[in-house]
Structures are given as structure tokens and as C-alpha cells.
Amino acid sequence: MLEGIALSKEFQSENGRKNRVRAVDDVDIRIDDGETLALIGESGCGKSTLGRILLNLITPSRGEVFFDGRNLATMAPSELRALRWKFQIVSQHPDSALNPRWTVADSILEPFRIHSRMTQGRDLRQELERLIGLVGLEPEQAARYPHQLSGGELQRAVIARAISLDPSFIVCDEPTSMLDVSIQASIIRLLQDRQKEIGCGCLFITHDLELAKIMGDRVAVMLGGRIVEEGEDILKDPAHPFTQRIISPCTGDGYPAPAAAYGSTGDGCPFLPSCPSRNGQCHAPQVMREYRNRKVRCHMVS
Amino acid sequence: MDAIINVNRLSVHFPLAATTIRAVDGIDLAVEAHETLAIIGESGSGKSILGTAILNLLPPTCTVSGTISYRGADLLSLTEKELEKIRGIRIAWVPQNPASSLNPSMRVGDQIGEILTRQANSDKESVRQKVLDLLEKFRVLPPEERFLEYPHSFSGGMLQRALVAMGVSGRPEVIIADEPTKGIDVINKGSVSAVFRTVREQGITLIVITHDLSFAHDLADRIVVMYNGRIVEIADSSRFFARPLHPYSAGLLRSLPENGLTPIPGKTQELDACDTGCRFRFRCTGATERCNNEPPLIRLGSGDCVRCWDHA
Numbered sequence: 001m002l003e004g005i006a007l008s009k010e011f012q013s014e015n016g017r018k019n020r021v022r023a024v025d026d027v028d029i030r031i032d033d034g035e036t037l038a039l040i041g042e043s044g045c046g047k048s049t050l051g052r053i054l055l056n057l058i059t060p061s062r063g064e065v066f067f068d069g070r071n072l073a074t075m076a077p078s079e080l081r082a083l084r085w086k087f088q089i090v091s092q093h094p095d096s097a098l099n100p101r102w103t104v105a106d107s108i109l110e111p112f113r114i115h116s117r118m119t120q121g122r123d124l125r126q127e128l129e130r131l132i133g134l135v136g137l138e139p140e141q142a143a144r145y146p147h148q149l150s151g152g153e154l155q156r157a158v159i160a161r162a163i164s165l166d167p168s169f170i171v172c173d174e175p176t177s178m179l180d181v182s183i184q185a186s187i188i189r190l191l192q193d194r195q196k197e198i199g200c201g202c203l204f205i206t207h208d209l210e211l212a213k214i215m216g217d218r219v220a221v222m223l224g225g226r227i228v229e230e231g232e233d234i235l236k237d238p239a240h241p242f243t244q245r246i247i248s249p250c251t252g253d254g255y256p257a258p259a260a261a262y263g264s265t266g267d268g269c270p271f272l273p274s275c276p277s278r279n280g281q282c283h284a285p286q287v288m289r290e291y292r293n294r295k296v297r298c299h300m301v302s
Numbered sequence: 303m304d305a306i307i308n309v310n311r312l313s314v315h316f317p318l319a320a321t322t323i324r325a326v327d328g329i330d331l332a333v334e335a336h337e338t339l340a341i342i343g344e345s346g347s348g349k350s351i352l353g354t355a356i357l358n359l360l361p362p363t364c365t366v367s368g369t370i371s372y373r374g375a376d377l378l379s380l381t382e383k384e385l386e387k388i389r390g391i392r393i394a395w396v397p398q399n400p401a402s403s404l405n406p407s408m409r410v411g412d413q414i415g416e417i418l419t420r421q422a423n424s425d426k427e428s429v430r431q432k433v434l435d436l437l438e439k440f441r442v443l444p445p446e447e448r449f450l451e452y453p454h455s456f457s458g459g460m461l462q463r464a465l466v467a468m469g470v471s472g473r474p475e476v477i478i479a480d481e482p483t484k485g486i487d488v489i490n491k492g493s494v495s496a497v498f499r500t501v502r503e504q505g506i507t508l509i510v511i512t513h514d515l516s517f518a519h520d521l522a523d524r525i526v527v528m529y530n531g532r533i534v535e536i537a538d539s540s541r542f543f544a545r546p547l548h549p550y551s552a553g554l555l556r557s558l559p560e561n562g563l564t565p566i567p568g569k570t571q572e573l574d575a576c577d578t579g580c581r582f583r584f585r586c587t588g589a590t591e592r593c594n595n596e597p598p599l600i601r602l603g604s605g606d607c608v609r610c611w612d613h614a
Binding site: 041042043044150151177178180181182183184185186188189207208209210211213214245246 | 345484485554557559
């Protein structure tokens with residue numbers, strides 16, 4: 001089980017203090033073993049940063065990540081290294097996820113070399129055969145270099161690498177946004193099957209609402225670095241005005257508010273500039289509240 | 303309706319050492335004036351090659367046969383000089399991947415104005431004003447600030463809108479857009495659709511190359527489905543999404559998350575040059591003996607076309 005408490009991340013540009021971006025802002029998140037949390041939001045809302053914080057690839061500015069009750073921030077580097085194989089990522093761009101100068105087979109087997117102490121005695125050739133069989137690659141494709149494979153084939157290789165050591169937790173960061181619909185269907189099916197087999201937790205980051213509905217046991221909606229709504233059926237019956245807006249993208253003329261409108265609301269609600277039912281109270285910090293079967297960050301929902 | 307672009311027996315082949323890639327193979331297509339046509343199909347189906355062929359921007363390594371006529375001229379046999387008067391001015395191209403299509407070291411406003419500065423009697427101030435109007439129209443806001451910025455400070459959706467503004471700047475008759483929604487999130491996709499609706503309302507003929515089916519549904523009058531270098535179906539958009547005729551089209555729709563996320567079995571095969579069967583037969587559940595001979599593109603009573611013996 002993976003849990004993040006009060007996570008925040010600020011990025012600051014090197015020249016001058018003015019350009020400070022709060023990419024993740026006071027987020028509580030919890031993903032149980034075998035469970036999938038679908039995280040949706042616009043480009044730039046902080047969903048990838050949140051995923052990387054959970055994997056301990058980015059250190060949060062504030063807040064802590066717990067894995068099975070152990071705080072990752074207070075672990076010794078050696079302890080952390082021994083735990084690393086349990087967290088994996090499948091990224092959006094399969095073409096940059098693999099080393100271009102290694103064969104695909106070398107990349108798939110890299111975890112075995114890194115965690116050699118743990119995997120001692122395993123026959124790498126057999127492991128490779130098992131893994132490429134699981135993800136549906138041909139042996140001759142594994143012998144090639146990344147530039148010789150298509151996007152869908154590469155993503156299969158990336159998945160093979162991610163599941164090679166039976167991880168406890170996988171972040172899938174828009175794994176199919178660069179793929180065709182027909183390829184997307186087979187990759188999603190593959191991810192579902194392998195996850196069920198391994199029983200690992202999964203954070204599925206996407207901006208495709210239909211995929212979020214299919215993949216997520218729960219869905220969390222992110223805006224301006226904050227989770228604004230989280231629960232089981234929130235896309236069918238949204239409570240937060242922003243969730244209501246994204247499930248009906250054809251309202252109005254379809255153009256978004258000017259980009260500057262987001263993220264400039266200080267502590268207030270990030271949806272304030274575009275919210276149809278805003279009022280004076282929206283300028284105050286919004287707290288996450290339980291509401292029926294979900295959590296919502298909006299003072300109007302109670 | 304009059305055809306504005308007529309593609310006739312177009313083939314684009316890439317000869318390699320051992321084999322020949324038939325990227326586009328014997329395509330006939332009439333694009334009608336003022337319509338919005340979506341060309342859909344998977345990567346490698348030849349849809350982008352068809353788009354680049356219309357602008358005669360194909361790489362020199364390929365062999366081309368057939369004709370593409372536009373207003374009485376064959377675009378494939380015009381000289382570079384004659385093409386310069388058409389490209390970007392009569393027929394504009396909105397390329398894939400906006401982030402790498404713009405010059406990173408040139409201000410966005412200046413790039414959008416490039417076509418305008420090349421036109422006769424254009425002074426700096428009138429070009430600037432026209433560009434500002436375009437930015438305003440396509441919601442690249444605030445225009446005065448965005449004009450002076452460089453591409454890296456734009457978001458993906460905004461870059462795509464700026465590229466469309468650039469495409470429209472020369473007041474073309476036809477716009478060809480290659481994968482305009484690739485990698486753009488749902489919320490910003492609404493704005494890209496809106497931009498193209500604005501373009502359509504100006505009476506511009508629009509050819510959208512995409513594999514985003516919901517975007518095609520949103521926008522197109524007609525759908526052209528390509529598979530493995532061939533057109534397999536040409537359909538009225540509303541009929542297509544309700545009742546696709548070709549097995550590949552039906553498979554595509556079934557692989558959408560909202561329709562059950564069922565993948566099409568197998569994968570696209572590189573076919574031998576002497577193979578004369580239907581190119582989808584190895585993945586088709588309804589394939590029979592007769593599919594070893596490829597059906598022609600069969601014209602139906604409604605004017606739609608489909609390349610499948612089931613509809614002969």
C-alpha cells in the first residue's frame with residue numbers, strides 16, 4: 001500500500017524568485033495493493049509530478065510518502081535501493097524510455113542486472129522468454145534496437161521491463177496517448193491482465209475520460225496542482241464544477257479560458273476564474289470534504 | 303458538388319534493398335469544395351503520405367505514379383516555382399507535432415506573418431495587425447504578448463491554435479492538417495475542434511488526417527478509412543459512426559474505450575508485392591476463399607464506397 005500525505009512540490013526558476021510554480025499543492029493520496037487509481041487532469045496540472053513524487057524520483061517540498069507504513073524520506077539510501085524494484089513506471093513516450101544503443105532485450109533485462117543480488121541464480125534467457133511472451137513480442141523483435149520497432153511494440157517492451165520483477169506499484173503515465181486507437185486497446189488490455197496477475201497497485205495517469213472510467217477503481221481529478229474530487233463514480237455523477245466541466249467539453253464555444261487564468265488564484269480555488277457558480281467564498285482556501293461516497297474540494301458541495 | 307482536388311490512381315512506393323514499401327497504393331479520391339474530410343487509419347496506413355503527396359512534399363527516395371489535379375493542374379508535375387504559388391497560399395499545411403514544427407528561435411508573431419510578408423504591398427504594420435487579428439480569432443491570448451513570445455512558452459493546445467492561425471493566414475482554399483490532436487488533453491482538444499470549426503465556417507475545404515475518432519466524428523462531413531496503403535471505406539460521417547461497413551472500420555470503432563476496448567486481432571503485415579488478396583484478410587474474422595482476390599472499391603447506392611466482398 002502506498003500513501004502520500006500533504007504532498008507539495010514547488011519548482012523555482014534559477015534566475016530570480018518570481019517564477020515559482022506550485023506543481024503539486026497539498027495532495028493526500030492513497031493506493032491500495034491491487035487497486036488502480038485513475039488520475040485525470042489537463043496538461044500541466046501536476047499529475048506527472050505527483051506520480052514521480054510517489055516513485056521517489058522527485059523529492060517533495062513538503063509532505064511524506066509511505067510505503068507499507070514506512071516513510072521513504074527517512075530511509076537510508078541502501079534501504080531505499082533494496083526497495084526500489086517494487087516501484088516501476090510506464091511512461092508516455094516509449095521511444096525515449098529505452099536506451100537507443102541497447103537492444104530491446106538488454107533493456108528488458110536491465111532490472112535483473114541492477115538488482116542482481118536479489119535475482120541471483122535466475123536464468124536470464126528464460127526470464128526474457130517469459131517476459132516477451134507475457135507482453136506479446138517476438139524474440140526477433142527483442143533482438144532489435146528501439147528505432148527499429150513501432151510505438152506500440154516499444155510500449156510492450158517498456159511494460160515487460162516494468163513487470164520483470166513483479167513490482168508492488170506501477171505508475172502508468174499516459175501510456176497510450178501517443179498510440180493509435182487499435183493499438184491502445186491491446187496495450188490497455190495487456191496492462192489490465194498483467195496487473196491482475198501480479199496484484200500490484202497502479203496510478204493510471206491519463207487525460208482520456210473513457211480510459212479513466214475503464215481503468216480506475218477510483219478516479220481522482222486534478223486541477224492546478226490540487227486534487228479537487230476523488231471517488232468511485234465521480235465521472236458519472238460529478239459534484240465539483242470542474243469535473244462537471246470536463247465531462248461536457250462541448251459547452252460554450254469550446255475555447256478554454258486564457259491560460260493565465262489558471263494557477264493565479266493564490267490560495268483560492270484553482271477553477272475560480274472559469275467556474276460558472278463562483279462567489280466570494282471561492283477566494284478562501286478550499287478544504288477537502290467527505291460528501292456521499294467521495295471527497296470534494298469545493299465549499300458549495302456539502 | 304465539384305471536386306476541388308482529384309486524386310487519380312496515386313501510388314507512392316519506397317524501394318528498399320530487399321523489398322518495396324507500398325505506402326500508398328492505387329488511390330482514387332475526390333475532395334469536394336467546402337467539405338471537411340477526415341482521413342483515418344493506423345500509423346503506417348499511408349494517410350500522412352497521401353497528405354504530403356497533395357502538397358508534393360514527398361521525399362525524393364520514393365517513386366510516385368498517378369495524378370493529383372487541382373484546378374486543372376497536376377500538382378505532381380508542376381515545377382517548384384509553380385508550386386510556390388500554391389503551397390501555403392492556395393493549399394496550406396498544418397503539420398503534426400506543433401512543438402517541433404515552429405522555429406524555436408523566432409517570435410511566434412513573426413512566424414505566423416511569414417506568408418503575409420511575402421505577399422505584394424505588405425508593410426510591417428499591416429502584417430502585424432493582421433497577425434494580431436488572427437491570434438485574437440484563434441484565442442491565442444492576449445495577442446500583443448503572445449505575438450512577441452517564443453514557441454517554448456506556449457502550451458501544446460495553444461501552439462496548435464497558433465499553427466492553424468498560420469495555416470489560415472494566406473487565405474487558402476484548402477487546409478490539410480496532420481494529426482492536429484495528437485498528445486493534446488481532452489479539455490484543450492475542445493479548443494482545437496473549435497478552431498477547425500471556425501476554419502470550416504470560412505468555407506475552406508478541410509482535409510484532416512487523424513486517428514482520433516472522436517475528433518473526426520466532431521468535425522467531418524465524410525470519413526475516408528485507409529488500411530495498409532489502400533482506401534477501404536469512404537463514408538458519410540454519421541452513417542460511419544452508426545454503421546461502419548468494412549470489417550476494419552468496425553474493428554476500429556470497437557477498439558474505442560467507450561465501445562468495449564476490443565483490440566483488432568493480429569497486426570498489420572508487410573505484404574509481398576505479388577500478393578493480390580484483400581490486405582485485411584489475415585485479421586478479418588469473416589475472411590473466406592474469395593478474399594484471396596482483393597475486391598475493388600465498390601460504390602454503393604448512397605455514394606459511399608467500401609472495399610469488401612460482403613457489399614458487392
